[in-house]
Amino acid sequence: MKALLVRLDHLEHNFKTLQALAHVKIIAVLKGNGYGLGLVEMAFFYQQHGVTTVAVASLAEAMLLRDNHYEHQILLLSSTCLAEEVEAILKYNITATIGSLEALSELNAQAKALDITAIAHVKLDSGFGRYGFLPTAMQTLASAITAAENVQMQGVFSHFSNACNDNPASVQRQLTCFLQCIDELEQLGVDVGIRHIANSSAFLKFPNTHLDAVRIGSAFLGRLTFATPDLHRIGSLVSKVSEMKTLPVGHNVGYADIFQTRRPTKIAILPFGYIDGLGLERSRDAFKLKEAIRYIAREIKQIFRKPMVVEIAGQTAPIIGRIGMCHTIVDVSHIQANVGDPVSVRVNPLMVDGCLKRIYKAGE
Numbered sequence: 283m284k285a286l287l288v289r290l291d292h293l294e295h296n297f298k299t300l301q302a303l304a305h306v307k308i309i310a311v312l313k314g315n316g317y318g319l320g321l322v323e324m325a326f327f328y329q330q331h332g333v334t335t336v337a338v339a340s341l342a343e344a345m346l347l348r349d350n351h352y353e354h355q356i357l358l359l360s361s362t363c364l365a366e367e368v369e370a371i372l373k374y375n376i377t378a379t380i381g382s383l384e385a386l387s388e389l390n391a392q393a394k395a396l397d398i399t400a401i402a403h404v405k406l407d408s409g410f411g412r413y414g415f416l417p418t419a420m421q422t423l424a425s426a427i428t429a430a431e432n433v434q435m436q437g438v439f440s441h442f443s444n445a446c447n448d449n450p451a452s453v454q455r456q457l458t459c460f461l462q463c464i465d466e467l468e469q470l471g472v473d474v475g476i477r478h479i480a481n482s483s484a485f486l487k488f489p490n491t492h493l494d495a496v497r498i499g500s501a502f503l504g505r506l507t508f509a510t511p512d513l514h515r516i517g518s519l520v521s522k523v524s525e526m527k528t529l530p531v532g533h534n535v536g537y538a539d540i541f542q543t544r545r546p547t548k549i550a551i552l553p554f555g556y557i558d559g560l561g562l563e564r565s566r567d568a569f570k571l572k573e574a575i576r577y578i579a580r581e582i583k584q585i586f587r588k589p590m591v592v593e594i595a596g597q598t599a600p601i602i603g604r605i606g607m608c609h610t611i612v613d614v615s616h617i618q619a620n621v622g623d624p625v626s627v628r629v630n631p632l633m634v635d636g637c638l639k640r641i642y643k644a645g646e
């Protein structure tokens with residue numbers, strides 16, 4: 283028995299806290315299986331709280347929502363010019379992102395053939411270097427939008443590359459670029475609709491980025507790279523102690539022989555491991571020496587940090603030895619613990635295997 287516990291009361295607290303700061307439309311971002319909390323369940327949670335637009339990163343997620351009878355607006359954040367994907371976008375009534383002339387002409391052609399009007403948001407590349415039109419392309423874009431009679435532009439958006447780090451200059455540079463592009467489009471006669479650029483970090487740190495809508499994902503989980511005291515961190519793995527025993531002094535614990543008992547040690551074996559997201563940090567690419575050094579420094583700090591603890595029947599016990607794929611061992615010499623006792627440990631839901639059962643609970 284093991285599951286990812288999602289505390290709905292905590293999620294609700296986070297939602298209301300963030301909603302109070304947003305004086306504009308909230309687009310709830312649900313990529314990555316709803317940040318690990320469950321795509322469909324989260325879409326309906328946000329629906330219950332008045333959100334009428336959700337955003338996903340892949341067409342498969344958008345289709346899954348429709349297959350599960352989600353009827354509000356779904357914005358697909360990725361631009362596509364693949365004919366079969368555009369076909370599904372129209373069939374499933376998904377709001378497309380237009381990031382290239384090819385994507386626009388494919389969407390317009392297919393909508394025209396069906397004699398319908400497709401709804402889309404246009405994506406501008408204000409500095410990320412991924413989807414979207416470059417600032418130099420505004421004239422071409424304006425003509426293409428005007429000519430595309432079967433596509434209605436409902437909004438325009440862009441994405442920050444560095445809002446989560448402390449880099450206000452980068453955020454302001456992208457914001458200025460985005461607003462200048464919009465000015466130019468408007469002067470060329472384009473009605474751009476709603477303007478949105480803020481993700482969670484920008485939303486919390488730079489209120490001038492809110493514009494007409496904000497796209498929030500990780501903040502709802504209270505999981506950001508900076509401290510957010512008002513938000514609960516969502517996500518814990520819950521299970522039960524599956525076995526217990528006592529090891530003699532000097533005995534190895536776990537893979538790689540990195541831990542030896544210093545005294546007779548009562549251990550509890552827990553039936554979860556890194557497949558369930560435990561002890562997993564996102565691995566990062568370090569392209570610059572500065573970053574590589576920063577990551578090494580963090581690893582070194584990690585060594586001197588207190589061991590990770592799990593909670594067993596309301597008491598804490600340190601993890602000893604290396605976390606296995608499906609098993610974790612804790613030292614329970616100092617506490618009252620029994621086979622079958624409830625265990626819980628914090629994990630980032632995004633790292634938890636999608637197959638693991640999610641339990642949604644209103645409270646303790």
Ligand SMILES: *Cc1c(COP(=O)(O)O)cnc(C)c1O
Pocket residue numbers: 311313339359441480481482483497498499500501
């Ligand atoms: C992931 C994503 C978001 C939400 O980012 P958070 O930092 O999790 O709030 C917003 N916009 C786009 C385009 C994204 O890919």
